[in-house]
Every structure is written in structure tokens, then in C-alpha cells.
Amino acid sequence: MTETHTSMELAVEKLREAILSGTLLPGDKLHQDRLAEMLGISRTPLRAALTSLTQAGLVTYESNRGFAVREFSLDEVAGAFAVRAELEAMACRLAAANMTEEDARHLAGLVNDGDRLLETGELKPENLGDYRRMNVEFHTAVMRLSGNPWIRTFIQSLHNVPAASDRVIMWRDFKVIERSHDDHRRIARALSQGQGERAAALMREHITFALEHLHQQLQLYPQDFLRVPNLNKPVKRRMGGRSKRTNP
Amino acid sequence: MTETHTSMELAVEKLREAILSGTLLPGDKLHQDRLAEMLGISRTPLRAALTSLTQAGLVTYESNRGFAVREFSLDEVAGAFAVRAELEAMACRLAAANMTEEDARHLAGLVNDGDRLLETGELKPENLGDYRRMNVEFHTAVMRLSGNPWIRTFIQSLHNVPAASDRVIMWRDFKVIERSHDDHRRIARALSQGQGERAAALMREHITFALEHLHQQLQLYPQDFLRVPNLNKPVKRRMGGRSKRTNP
DNA sequence: ATTTCCAAGAATGTATCCATATATGCAAGT
């Protein structure tokens, strides 16, 4: 069984990673020839990848004017959190009715993993990746347990909104992390006991606070977030670029 | 001033229409050469269109095995209604806080349009298109008023689920239409008076009932919905082939 | 008769080439 990766799929992954990690900044124009050369493929699969990412919401497209990395307003980011809160709360209500013993154990296990990662009283940098994975898996598990596939689909695309993604855990305040993890613990227990409304309320607050906290962090450390959307930039940034152009 | 429609965008429209209208049935394999010829374009823009539709959720794709019209399970259809109910209820809560006089008038106007279309005590076939447009515009307006762009985005993609689309109004029972329209009236008034929770409750029921009604209709008139997904159709016509074997 | 293997056909994936639309820069006119 060959893991047949078509090169368009590879391009999608590479580009998604580049955009979400900030290598490509919002507003950057996605020049087909250069990108194709950088990725070592031709323009055909690249265009397919860009088309795909356009529908996924990561890039924008205008006829005859090409693709560009999508920019998000603060309102859109806030809206993303609001919808996340609502849909994941919904997932809790639904999941509570479907929980089996095994499901309960799985969630409890994830909470346990978090306990271990935080037991030193801090979130060590080398544990950040594991904590993030645990966090993602917890939320994903709840949505899966809801039995409604659309919830996962939509939350997934909300994670393409840079600041709304649960990829980012830049919480400097350990107390906030601890509280957040305690939310998980309570949610897991509430779900296991069939307390759907309670779990939903916890989840809604869990996510709503994340937005509030983001706002605070944005006030305190704007430079961490404000990769300034280069508005009508005079600067042509190129990624790893070999510049082969000679004009000024 | 040419309405510069790139031929990929045209293909997207044509295909979307063909799929939603049932010309292309769920499970149908989307043969690139044939489709390209039918649409009068080459495979390049066609593939772009298919890629786009894949992300939009109307078709599926597997590496080296091509595209096909997506099939939806009854569970997925039900799930679509459930999420619609939740998100549009959310839109009501948000919209109630944002309503201006003009917004109120707009909604009232739409309700009025519906009144006129139904005043004869029936929904005449020639009015069905107008009624549908009014219905779509009403729901769209509420979502727009919510100020959260994601709600519209997601509901939009739920309308790609054939039976969950509000394109279909195949209500034979006039009482059901009348009640549904009365829901609109109450929702419009509730929103205008800032009664967000009430509007949300009405909207949730409005949509939840639509699913229940769909279930009923599906029991009564299954043939209207069950456009049978033609599983591995035996048409293997090879033209120009040298082996002309007589049909059994 | 059934199964296995191989080869030819067909369809998909990718690269390259051509056409068209947009952007840029220079010249001419006011």
C-alpha cells in the first residue's frame, strides 16, 4: 500500500504550513512561477493547491489578479471564537448522550496526560508540543463523540484563522493554563455523567475566555500577534528566495 | 465592460447547478475528458473547478481515482439541519442587539412579500420561485444582521447538502407553509423588539421542524428524494473500439 | 473451471506552451 502523495497534496500541506506558521504573511501575493519553482513543481499542481486553499479559506483569489494570503480582521477572529464556543458547546450537549465507558476513559486519559505535563507547576517549553497535541485531541474527541460530522468540519476550518487556532498556546500565565486544564477535567467528568448542559456551559466559557485572554495578550504584547498585514507594501518579500530579477 | 467570467468559474456554476438540481446524481463518477467536452472547455479549468467543489463539499476526490459526486447519508442530512438550527438561532441572538429601524423595515418587508404570495390561500406553482427567494433572503438577512460572517459561510456550505438546502420547498401541505411563514413574522417582530432569545427559540424550532417534516415527507413520498445513486452503472460503451462484440 | 499473472487500454497527474488580461513605464500633450 503506497502512501501515494500527489504533488498537489504536498503543495497544499507545504503552503498551509507556511501560512499558519507565518512564513507567508497575510496579504502576501502568491506568485505562481516563483512558488512553483520554490516547491519544485510546475504551475499546474500549484494552482490546484491554491484553488483548494482558497475554498478552505486560507487564501483569496481574484480573476486574472492571482492569489494572496488571506487577511483576517479582528472582528473575524472574534467571530471565529464565538462560533467555536457555540458549536463546541453543542458538541458537548450531543456527546453527553452518546458516551460509553470507553469514551469516558479516553477523555479521562487525556486529562491525565495534561496532569502529568503540568505537574511540575509550569509548562516547560519542551512539553508545549505534547500539551498542544493533547489539547487538540481533547476538543477533537468531544466533537467526534457528538456524532455530528459538520461540527468537526466547521471547527476545522475555523482553525485556519491564525489566532483562533488551538495551535497557538502562548499563554505565559501558568494559572491560566491550569484553569483551562481544569475546565477540561470538569468537562470530561460532566460528559461522563451525562451532564450535557453543564459540559456545554463549561465549554462555552472555556472558549469565550480564550478570546478574552487573546484580547488581553494582544493589548500587552501586540508585537507577538501583529505580524503587520503589510498594507500596500512597497517591499517585495520573498521567502527563501533566490532573486533572479534585475530590475530595481 | 465584459463580465469577466473565467471559464473555471463557469464550470463551477454549471457543475454546482447540475449537482444540486439532480442532473448529476450522488455517486456519479466525474469523468474528466467527457465533462470537459460537455462543457466545451479543456481539462485544466475543469480540474480547477472540481478541486474547488471538492473543498466546498459537493464532490469527493481520491488520488489517481478521480472525482465523484458526493453522497450524503441521512445522518449527515439530519446533522446539517441540527447545525443550521443552532447557528441560525445564534444569529438571532446576535442580530437582536444590532437591529436598526431600517433593518426592522427590511425584515417586515420580506414578511409582507410572503403575505402577498400566500394571500390566495395556496402557494401557486408560478409563485414558488418568488417564495423561495423571499425565504432565502429572510434567513440570509438575519445572518447578515448577526454581524458574524462565519455563520453565513457555514450555513452557505450546508446548503450544498441537497435535502438540507432551503432551495427545496416541496411542502405540499399549505398549513405547513403558512405556519412556517408565521414563524418568520414572529421572528422579525421579536428581533425588531430586541427579544433575541425569543427569536432564537423560534428560529431553532423553525428549522428543527423542517427536518422533522422532511422525515415525514420521506416516509410518504420516498421516490421524490431517493434519486437512486446509480451504483456501478453498466454503461461501458467504447466507441471506435475494434472489438465490437454483440450485446448479450 | 478457477486462479494468477501480465499486457494493453484508459484515466488521472504533471509539465510545457500559447493566448489573454493586467500592470508598468515612457512619451507627448496640456
Added chain:
DNA sequence: ACTTGCATATATGGATACATTCTTGGAAAT
């Protein structure tokens, strides 16, 4: 000096040709 218009350059959109993978039909062996 500024604006306008045109010519050239550049980028994107689409078509065709080529490569790779999958499917299918048949022959040989058990």
C-alpha cells in the same frame, strides 16, 4: 510639472502533450 494615452513587459488562464497509475481483458498454469 502633471496627466493621459499607448506600447511593452509580466502574470495569469487555458489547451495540449507527456508521464504515471489504475483498470481490464485474456492467456497460461494449476
